[in-house]
Amino acid sequence: MNIQSVKGTRDFYPEDMARRNFIADLWKEVSIRNGFVEYDGPIFEYLAMYQQKSGDEIASQLFAFEDRGGRMLAIRPEITPTLARMVNQRINALPRPIKWFSSPRLCRAERPQKGRLREFFQWNIDIIGVEDCLADAEIIFCAADFLLAAGMTAADFVVRISSRRLIAAMLEYFGVEKEKLNAVYAVLDKKSKIPQDAFEKMLEEAIADSDKRRKILALMSVDSLDKLGGIAGADENANKAIDELKKLFGWLATMGIADLCKFDIGIVRGLAYYTGIVFEIYDKAGDMRAICGGGRYDNLLADFGGQKITATGCGMGDCVLGIILEEKGLLKNLAVANSIDYFVAFAEESLQNDALKLIAKLRRAGAKADFSYKGGALGKQMKQASAVNASKCVIIGQEYQTGQLVVKNMTDGSQQNVAEKDFFDGLRQQ
RNA sequence: GUGAAUGUAGCUCAGUUGGUUAGAGCACUAGAUUGUGGUUCUAGGGGUCGCGGGUUCGAAUCCCGUCUUUCACCCCA
Known part of the structure; x- marks a missing residue:
């Protein structure tokens, strides 16, 4: 019916x-x-x-x-x-x-x-x-x-x-x-x-x-x-x-x-x-x-x-x-207000668990964070990050072996490597 | 409650005097793209044509009813 x-x-x-x-x-x-x-x-x-x-x-x-x-x-x-x-x-x-x-x-x-x-x-x-x-x-x-x-x-x-x-x-x-x-x-x-x-x-x-x-x-x-x-x-x-x-x-x-x-x-x-x-x-x-x-x-x-x-x-x-x-055009751009802070992408399937741990930690710290269920190519995940209006993308890749995260600013495209500990210390200070 | 108009894909709309399997753009999904997104290109999914009945060999198209939305009344706490 x-x-x-x-x-x-x-x-x-x-x-x-x-x-x-x-x-x-x-x-x-x-x-x-x-x-x-x-x-x-x-x-x-x-x-x-x-x-x-x-x-x-x-x-x-x-x-x-x-x-x-x-x-x-x-x-x-x-x-x-x-x-x-x-x-x-x-x-x-x-x-x-x-x-x-x-x-x-x-x-x-x-x-x-x-x-x-x-x-x-x-x-x-x-x-x-x-x-x-x-x-x-x-x-x-x-x-x-x-x-x-x-x-x-x-x-x-x-x-x-x-x-x-x-x-x-x-x-x-x-x-x-x-x-x-x-x-x-x-x-x-x-x-x-x-x-x-x-x-x-x-x-x-x-x-x-x-x-x-x-x-x-x-x-x-x-x-x-x-x-x-x-x-x-x-x-x-x-x-x-x-x-x-x-x-x-x-x-x-x-x-x-x-x-x-x-x-x-x-x-x-x-x-x-x-x-x-x-x-x-x-x-x-x-x-x-x-x-x-x-x-x-x-x-x-x-x-x-x-x-x-x-x-x-x-x-x-x-x-x-x-x-x-x-x-009067005063209700524009409202969706952006719901955008997330960090989209966590993982470069390889084997890093999914590490990505999940990071996501959980980010969320417990009060940050709006999300990731891709499907994973797959990094490009795909980045695409999804754009689609959900993430302001930053955290990439977990080979650098993670030495404790490094790649943090990319999705607005201007800039990115830098940050040690995980420094990343969370910086988060707490905000 | 009264009168009028409207309805085709999620959205905006094409669709010839009634004639084969109803289309476009946007959106969506997938691929091009195995460590870098927004752009682009390609492909795909999605419609009982609001619903029900009637006329007809044949209806998105014509007729009737009904529902929705919109407009004018009524009302506006």
Whole structure:
């Protein structure tokens, strides 16, 4: 029977694994240097955990199943609920601030498209318990730090930042009913994704009153923080939100990444649980979906049965990121990183045992070493050494009778005879 | 979930109005090369033409279904 891979999944051959590890290793490295510590949870949880905070739409995109004990479970589609559960369970014992990161494998039964698969990895960084928008600035800095470390530049990407609090306050100030907020958010989120006339038409369907629509359109056309004041008038909540945004941009400037960030009132985020600062990172060149998205969520821990504790964070999936890094040529030459240090070749069949002893010694000493199973002509073995990207080749030949090894540099072709004892002494010093 | 396009070797692709045993480049294996690799040359292996059914004397080619991938919706935690 010919079995093919499941829709929306990927096989990771060694070269694919090298790319995946490049991303995962960098996520980890950047997280740690930004002061985050790693956590993880189970790959499946109770189905109810995801149904609780989500509608039927999201529930229908879960991989759910029943175990032999009749428990209804689901493979995790995100890790934030797990984070909330874990933090809630130990909230009184955890030192603050809580700065945690994870790179979980997630599954969603969505229709696969470019940059969206059914199984993927998503880097999550979260800061729990810090009210000041300095925490939001840190999240944004960390995400930007990663993209810069991956080789991207200010010319490649932009962090678009807005505030749910601001939009909520303004809509309330304009007289939009509270129960209509989520519907209006959904429309506003489309602002930069569809043509202007289509946007206005959608808004018209959501809001009947033309005066309110005019005000919303005026708000949505604002392209800088300074122009917001005039529209907000004396509304206290709106002005608080504006002040918070100004403070955030101040932090970002202090941290030296202001040139990567832009106020964009069209950033709303689909998810209902965001309550404050929200942001998304986009590739400037393509029209791909966001590389990264996140924001402040103040009610989530309470929603999962804990205390009301403020939190902020973001997620970055490996699908869109991988495509963009690939397009920009930033995932090249990764196989070389796995190359071995020493390829041991033996000139005669009778020297195979000596080669094996040397290999074992090299490996015990911590060097990456390999050899040819087949042996055969020295030329063949050298060929294999090149094929596996060995940086040096150790040849065991007639000189070995006097304890001499031939060490050849495979990059420049130079070689020299070295006594075995000196060779290992030199190895230890490295 | 809706609509559309796509599928030939591991990869990128040829393949005539339906006509003999489906090809190329790269990759892979082996040899040229019995103490020196990357280059080169030669040879070889590898395809139920995504899968299933239909039309036909005859199907990679035409028709239907199905799966995959991609695109536009829906959604995007």
